[in-house]
Amino acid sequence: MKNKIILMTMLSAMLSLPAMAQFGNDNIRFNGFVRNYTGVLTNETGELSILQNTLNLNFSSRGDKMAFKVNPYLYHYTDRDLELGLREAYMDMYFNKFDLRVGKQQVIWGKAEGVFITDVVAPKDLREFLLPDFDEIRMGITAFKLNYYFGNSTLEAVWTPVFTPTQMPESGSIWQPRMDFPAPVGFDHSRAEISPSLENSEVYFRFSAMASGFDYELVGGYFWYDDPAMHITRHIDHQTQQLASLTLMPEYHRVSMAGGSISTPVGPFLIRAEGAYYSGRYFQTTNPMVQGAKLEKDNLHYMAGLDYNLWGITLSAQFIQEYILDYEEGMQNDELDNTMTFLAKKDFLREKLWAELFAYIGINHEDALIRPKVTYNFADGFEVLGGANIFLGDKGRFGQYKDNDMLYVKLKYSF
């Protein structure tokens, strides 16, 4: 019923656009795209990994003192329910020195590409792992955002009254993370709800500056960590004294974060760096003496990156490290987790054809995700994209999906 209402609203809005223009509301802008995304697994099953049709619309209007934007989207699948939603729906109020944005919005921070270090405001939709476009991975949140401007600097404050967690793959999805347990598991979701309240709201701050020669951001926040920690209860068979089963209780925890990022050109290179200190995170442990099988630890997450242009090829490399302080044996995460990313991108035929190779390399587990793709702009606004997702290794963040290698095609028309 809810989907029907949204669908009818979208259709009504589309149909009423010419009428709005006719009656003088022609300052309302309307654009969007339609897209078909078809992917097939290259393993022996040859199954379709995704068959998705997308309609994405943007309605917006801007005046001197205020503006609004509504971004409804529709995902149609052959094997799943129709999905309708609002990626963004907000109003802006403009003042002399500051802006106020209220409503559902995507807030993006940081200088890293493809990884999330200080980019903590927008929760992630990981139902298709890291494969969708990043503007589709980052979810909108209902928030009040205030931006105060002075010179080339901006002070930003975000208050979100409602916590939105990471959206994880559904049970049975090929993108569900691999979880190995020594006994049958059951889930208890009784602590997985964070009720909307003033006490449970989240706050974030950012100071950013675009200076001559370098840009930087200083950020901080007090929020719920988007991924749950599993409080694990072990059930022992009293007759055999053996582990009989486990109860997993997903639980969200408050964290504090402070960090920053910088980018600066050095000769022909562009150097980027980003780092954050997290306090109050929880990590899983296999130590049977630890009640709940989770430990509270602070951790550091940081990145250094380099961009370069060689013979018209855009090259980029990043080294990312995550470090758990006061590390204890038995923790599931490594004390130091190292990842690298590489990007090579070049256009041909006067920006009609783009070839790109992006790769995540997991150093700890010797795994990787390699993503070559070619995009051809068949006509203005219409593109055909062909690519592959190749998972290497057999464990780790990428190697766990070694059976999910896929080829895909996307046809997209922007209007």
Place this chain on the structure above:
Amino acid sequence: MKKPNVIISVTLLALAICTTSGSMAQPTGQKIMEDVYNLPKGDDMQGELTMTLINRQGEQRLRNLRQYAKDDGDVEKKIMFFLSPADVRGTSFMNWSYTGGRDDDQWIYLPALRRVRRISSDGKGDYFMGSDFTYDDLGERHPDDDNHKLLREETLNGKACYVVESTPKDPDYMYSKTITWVMKENNLGLKREFYDDRGRLLKILEIKQFEKVNGFWTILETEMRNVQNNHTTRMKFTDVQYNQGIPDRQFTERSMTLGE
């Protein structure tokens, strides 16, 4: 996408091939370029540009953008908002260039990424938005970067012109030389030829329409043709205005994200 200010730059390109006339003595090529480089061009400028890209099969692609520029003497700030095609609408690009040869600061805002990103200003030989203009073609090349020689005087399209050859002092520059035709009667350029690093003719720029706007000579229509691959770019400028008092806040992160 790097190095913007298409309107002013193309205007200067034309002006760069203008000379001071009226003197009976034949000016030197160096003097021509120095005079042109120092011509007044207003404190700020805004306008809209439509680019038509035409390939050898005659297929056309359109690019449309709006641009603002401001020069306070020390820093020249420019910002461009891409209006079409639909898949690049909302993209903005900002460039700050400094007197004294410091590297430019450049940023791009991609609406899909929703954040402003600094980019390297290296790559002046790259083509602007798939056109036949490189970023350097659109920039203000200092006359001291080349050796200039007045080759001859001749009539082109019924106009008496000076013909000036400019050879770069940097042997690694993308062009081995350029030759420009300058109208004597109004000091405006009619044509420029660009030669590749092997000395072969690469591109021809022709000015199709120009007039004075707010007291400043402005190119309103121009065409660049790559003779080696038979690709052509037409540029048409509309709604050009000078000295409208564009505020500094037009050239900030806030402006880039909000759009034109």
